[in-house]
Every structure is written in C-alpha cells, then in structure tokens.
Amino acid sequence: MFEPILTQNINRPDSEKISTYLANGGYEATRLALTKYSPEELIEMVKRSGLRGRGGAGFPAGIKWGFMPKDARLQKIVAVNTDEGEPGTFKDRQIVERDPHQVIEGVIIASYAVGASRAYVYIRGEFFLGVKRWIKAIADAYEHGFLGKNLLGTGYDLDISVHRGAGAYICGEETAMLESLEGKPGNPRLKPPYPAQIGLFGLPTLVHNIETLACIPHIVLRGAEWFANIGTTESKGPKIFSVSGHVNRPGNYELPLGTMLSDIIFEHAGGLRDNKMLKAIIPGGASTPVLTADQVETPMAFETLERAGSQLGTGGIIVMDETTCMVETARRITKFFVHESCGRCVPCRIGSLRLFEILERVEQGMGIPGDIERALYLSQNIDGRTFCPMGAALVNPARSTILKFREEYEYHIHEKKCAPNTN
Amino acid sequence: MLPQTKSRIANPKSRAMLLAALYIAQEQYGWLSPEAIQRVADRLNLTPGQVHSTASFYTMFKLQPHGKYRIQICEGLSCYLVGGAEPIIEYITKRLNIIDGDASPNGKFTLEIVQCLAACDLAPAIKVNDELYGNISLERLDEFISKLSALD
Numbered sequence: 001m002f003e004p005i006l007t008q009n010i011n012r013p014d015s016e017k018i019s020t021y022l023a024n025g026g027y028e029a030t031r032l033a034l035t036k037y038s039p040e041e042l043i044e045m046v047k048r049s050g051l052r053g054r055g056g057a058g059f060p061a062g063i064k065w066g067f068m069p070k071d072a073r074l075q076k077i078v079a080v081n082t083d084e085g086e087p088g089t090f091k092d093r094q095i096v097e098r099d100p101h102q103v104i105e106g107v108i109i110a111s112y113a114v115g116a117s118r119a120y121v122y123i124r125g126e127f128f129l130g131v132k133r134w135i136k137a138i139a140d141a142y143e144h145g146f147l148g149k150n151l152l153g154t155g156y157d158l159d160i161s162v163h164r165g166a167g168a169y170i171c172g173e174e175t176a177m178l179e180s181l182e183g184k185p186g187n188p189r190l191k192p193p194y195p196a197q198i199g200l201f202g203l204p205t206l207v208h209n210i211e212t213l214a215c216i217p218h219i220v221l222r223g224a225e226w227f228a229n230i231g232t233t234e235s236k237g238p239k240i241f242s243v244s245g246h247v248n249r250p251g252n253y254e255l256p257l258g259t260m261l262s263d264i265i266f267e268h269a270g271g272l273r274d275n276k277m278l279k280a281i282i283p284g285g286a287s288t289p290v291l292t293a294d295q296v297e298t299p300m301a302f303e304t305l306e307r308a309g310s311q312l313g314t315g316g317i318i319v320m321d322e323t324t325c326m327v328e329t330a331r332r333i334t335k336f337f338v339h340e341s342c343g344r345c346v347p348c349r350i351g352s353l354r355l356f357e358i359l360e361r362v363e364q365g366m367g368i369p370g371d372i373e374r375a376l377y378l379s380q381n382i383d384g385r386t387f388c389p390m391g392a393a394l395v396n397p398a399r400s401t402i403l404k405f406r407e408e409y410e411y412h413i414h415e416k417k418c419a420p421n422t423n
Numbered sequence: 424m425l426p427q428t429k430s431r432i433a434n435p436k437s438r439a440m441l442l443a444a445l446y447i448a449q450e451q452y453g454w455l456s457p458e459a460i461q462r463v464a465d466r467l468n469l470t471p472g473q474v475h476s477t478a479s480f481y482t483m484f485k486l487q488p489h490g491k492y493r494i495q496i497c498e499g500l501s502c503y504l505v506g507g508a509e510p511i512i513e514y515i516t517k518r519l520n521i522i523d524g525d526a527s528p529n530g531k532f533t534l535e536i537v538q539c540l541a542a543c544d545l546a547p548a549i550k551v552n553d554e555l556y557g558n559i560s561l562e563r564l565d566e567f568i569s570k571l572s573a574l575d
C-alpha cells in the first residue's frame with residue numbers, strides 16, 4: 001500500500017485549517033529550507049528529485065527554477081496556477097479546498113530559492129470555496145509569521161495575494177494567465193521570451209501548477225533521493241489521478257507515477273459500473289489522445305503514455321464503457337475547445353469550429369463521404385500552426401478517435417446512426 | 424489630456440485590479456451595465472473600451488442583466504457519461520421556459536450551459552450561483568427548483 005503524501009491530510013477533520021496543518025508537522029519544511037539551505041542548494045535538490053510539472057506539460061521543475069535570472073537586484077515573481085479547467089481534472093480544486101497550506105509552503109520555498117519577493121495566486125473564478133480557502137490560508141500564514149516581512153527571522157520578505165479569474169479555460173495557459181493577472185483579456189503571449197525572462201509586469205516569473213508546488217515541502221523534508229525513488233526512470237514522485245466516467249468509485253487517487261492504468265481503474269476506482277466492458281480511456285484530461293481498452297496495461301507515466309500515443313497531461317482519467325459512442329465523445333470535447341478558443345489565431349478559432357461542424361454532422365447521421373479525411377486534414381493543419389499549444393490539444397479528441405475507432409465514424413456516415421449498442 | 428494618453432501612463436498595477444473591480448461592480452450593479460463599466464474605468468484610470476474588452480472576454484462577467492438564480496449545468500464529457508448534460512438541460516429548459524444564456528420570464532432564473540466544473544467525481548454536477556451541487560438527479564433538481572421558486 002502506497003502511503004499518500006500530497007493527500008495525507010485531506011481526510012482529517014478541519015484539514016484546511018492552519019492549526020490542523022501545524023499539529024501535523026506543518027511549516028517544518030519552510031523552517032528547514034529557509035534556515036538550513038541556500039537558494040542554490042534548494043534548486044539543486046529540486047533538480048535531483050526529478051520533479052516534473054503537474055500542470056500538463058511535465059517540464060522539469062528544477063530546470064525551470066534554474067532559468068530564473070540570478071541577479072539579486074532584479075525583482076522576481078512566482079505565479080501560482082490554480083486555474084484547473086481541463087475537463088476530467090479535479091485534483092487542484094481538492095488541494096486548495098482541503099490542504100492549501102502545503103501549497104503555501106511550496107510557494108514560500110520556491111520563492112526563496114529563485115529570489116522572488118512577490119507571489120500571485122491565480123484561481124479559477126468558479127472555485128468559490130477555493131477562493132475563500134486560499135484567502136483564509138494566506139491570512140493565517142501571515143498571522144503566524146510565515147509570510148510578510150522577515151520570514152521566521154531570516155530577513156527574507158515575501159508577499160502573496162490572490163487573484164480570481166473569471167471563466168476562461170485559456171487563462172490556465174501560463175502566458176494567458178499573466179495577461180489576466182495584469183487585468184487584460186487572456187490572450188496567450190508569444191514564446192520566447194519565456195516567463196522566466198519576461199513575465200508578469202515584465203519581470204522574471206516562475207509559473208507552477210499547485211500540485212507541483214505541493215510536492216516541494218515533502219522533497220525538502222524527506223530529501224530528493226526519497227522522492228526520486230518513487231515512480232519510473234523519467235517520472236518521479238506521487239501523482240494525484242482524477243478518475244471519472246463509467247467507474248464505480250470516481251474520485252482522486254494519489255499513487256506513484258508509473259502505476260498501471262488498469263490498477264487505477266479496476267482496483268482503486270472499483271472497476272466499471274454495471275459490469276460493463278471497458279472500451280476507451282482518456283488518460284490525462286480531455287485534450288489528451290484516447291487509448292483503447294487493450295492499452296489499459298500502460299503505466300501512468302510521462303514516457304510510457306507518450307509511447308502509447310497519448311500524454312500524462314493532468315492525470316485526469318476519463319473511463320468509457322462499451323456503450324460509449326466515440327464520435328459523440330470527440331464532438332463533445334471539441335465543442336469545449338470551440339467555446340474556449342481565445343480567438344487570437346485563425347487555425348484555432350475557425351479550425352476548431354470547422355472540425356466541430358464535421359463531428360456534429362457525422363454524429364447526427366448527416367455525415368458525407370470524405371468527412372473522415374476532411375477532419376484529419378483539418379487536424380493536421382491546426383496542429384503546430386497556432387499561437388499557443390491549444391491548437392495541438394484541440395485536435396487530439398477528433399484525430400485520436402478517428403485513428404483508433406475509424407469504423408465507428410464510417411458506420412455513422414453510411415448507416416446514419418451510432419454503432420450498434422452505443423450512444 | 425486624452426483619456427488614451429492618461430491610461431497609457433497609468434500604473435500597470437492599477438490595471439491589474441481590473442478583474443477584482445469588475446467583480447465588485449457586478450456585485451453592486453447586478454450586471455456590468457455601461458454605467459458600471461464607466462465607473463470602473465474612472466476608478467482605475469482606464470478607458471471604458473479597455474474595461475469592456477477585458478470584461479467581454481470572461482464568461483463570468485455579465486454584460487446583460489441576468490436572473491437572481493444562475494443555474495449552471497455542466498455539459499462536459501464526464502457529466503454526460505453518467506447521464507448528465509442534455510437530460511438536465513432539457514428538463515430546466517422546459518420547467519423554467521428558458522434557453523441557454525437567457526433569463527426566465529419572471530427574471531428569477533438564468534440558465535447557463537457550462538463546461539467542466541472540475542467536479543467530475545460528483546457528476547452530474549451543477550452550480551446555482553456560487554454553490555456547487557453534485558450527483559444531481561432530475562428528482563433532486565425538481566425539489567431544488569421548487570424551493571428556489573418559493574423564495575423571492
């Protein structure tokens with residue numbers, strides 16, 4: 001049995017309170033980091049831990065910290081991404097609502113390591129309880145001297161404030177988030193320059209997902225080697241997997257990276273509802289390519305999922321049984337992207353809509369021969385030709401379901417209805 | 424000084440308060456009327472155009488009046504898979520005689536069809552104003568609407 005790390009506190013009564021957190025060894029990591037380690041040592045430690053970002057892209061955290069300029073005269077910023085909106089993902093909401101203090105510790109340690117004196121939390125506007133929990137947790141941390149001037153008597157200063165988003169998935173993309181924090185529409189910025197060079201208000205900015213930050217205090221307390229011992233060669237540490245769809249026990253399951261997808265679905269999430277057969281799985285949030293039932297023996301790690309033709313993404317696992325129509329699945333997710341395109345570039349703004357129109361008519365039995373090829377051609381022309389990574393993401397549902405379930409598309413086009421026993 | 428020049432030299436930190444200011448204005452005015460937009464612009468030393476361009480980008484900012492109870496129904500994949508989305512939307516549409524984005528005839532309810540609420544473990548999920556409700560069935564929803572209808 002794997003002992004939960006990031007979710008070790010969440011089932012305690014009043015788990016979100018600072019008193020609960022302190023009673024269970026809370027803020028020891030901060031004390032240790034600020035008094036026993038130099039910023040360089042902390043950056044080295046995070047590099048050795050092998051921690052990779054949990055926001056979707058999986059970039060090595062320590063390397064990103066190392067990109068921040070060393071010039072002490074430059075003001076630097078840490079921006080905390082709590083904008084979770086990828087369909088099928090609900091881990092960040094649980095973290096803020098039920099254990100915000102471990103994230104605050106992660107923010108303090110990361111800020112100290114990169115020399116930032118200011119941190120901004122960006123939280124999805126719909127997370128009403130999350131906003132309240134963030135604000136309360138930060139106020140309590142100030143009161144206990146973990147934030148503000150001269151933290152724990154070390155002479156280091158850090159201020160944090162909470163900014164509430166207002167309903168735009170794209171603001172989870174790091175540069176769109178910075179635009180939104182500046183009070184503008186959330187249109188992504190061109191990269192490079194990366195936020196580590198020119199970020200919020202033009203200052204070097206370290207952006208992290210909150211699950212990534214939640215790992216930091218545990219790495220400081222138990223060591224980089226301990227962390228690197230969990231997981232696979234290229235995917236280290238614990239991960240919160242959000243499981244939803246046709247399973248008996250949907251929910252968040254914290255497990256080592258590299259845990260078999262089959263174990264997560266059949267053991268942890270209790271298998272499929274009504275003893276139905278497994279048909280397909282989306283392994284890392286709605287924008288990751290679909291896997292077929294015979295790929296269920298894939299370890300949930302960055303490298304193994306890539307080899308299987310998909311991605312770890314956010315770790316949001318959507319399970320579909322034999323009755324699920326794959327055209328409808330692709331249609332529904334693509335509709336989401338049409339809605340969420342920021343509108344800045346044509347391939348995404350118009351391309352997503354055209355793709356959706358094809359999927360919709362195929363699903364409604366009005367598809368015409370050539371629609372499959374048209375959808376693939378369109379996908380090819382959107383992928384990699386957009387301003388931000390949303391383009392690459394939005395083609396995944398259509399393209400992967402066509403590649404894996406092409407016969408269902410053909411059935412729709414020829415028979416004008418969903419394949420037998422699906423809807 | 425032209426308002427444009429004024430805003431260009433304004434402190435960027437003041438613009439950074441824009442989303443927060445829009446939330447406050449929306450709370451006070453009920454929605455972001457032209458008057459509310461103007462107030463925010465004056466306060467933050469921005470042009471109404473700048474304020475409007477930001478406000479119109481975000482779905483939670485309302486540029487039209489809406490009902491007292493905003494019922495948001497998730498049509499995301501995970502909610503759909505377990506029987507949510509369309510059946511619930513259809514039910515609300517009939518029961519309250521409204522369509523997506525619109526307010527009910529008595530101005531009490533607004534229906535908003537939304538994407539994943541990050542509550543897929545509680546699917547089907549809906550929100551009423553700021554409150555999240557999971558494992559919604561038509562029976563529960565029915566009770567809910569009756570209760571809200573009885574309030575003023």
Ligand SMILES: Cc1cc2nc3c(=O)[nH]c(=O)nc-3n(C[C@H](O)[C@H](O)[C@H](O)COP(=O)(O)O)c2cc1C
Nearest residue numbers: 053054055081083084085172173174208209212389
């Ligand atoms: C369209 C799009 C949406 C994204 N949404 C989120 C999000 O909601 N939360 C998040 O943490 N990262 C999101 N990301 C990833 C961020 O851009 C960024 O990589 C991440 O916050 C970095 O943190 P990490 O290194 O800790 O993962 C998104 C990226 C894209 C392209």
Ligand code: SF4
Nearest residue numbers: 342344345348386388
């Ligand atoms: S790819 Fe889509 S979301 Fe990204 S900048 Fe272009 S239009 Fe906006």
Ligand code: FES
Nearest residue numbers: 497499502539540
């Ligand atoms: S799909 Fe409805 S809450 Fe995620």
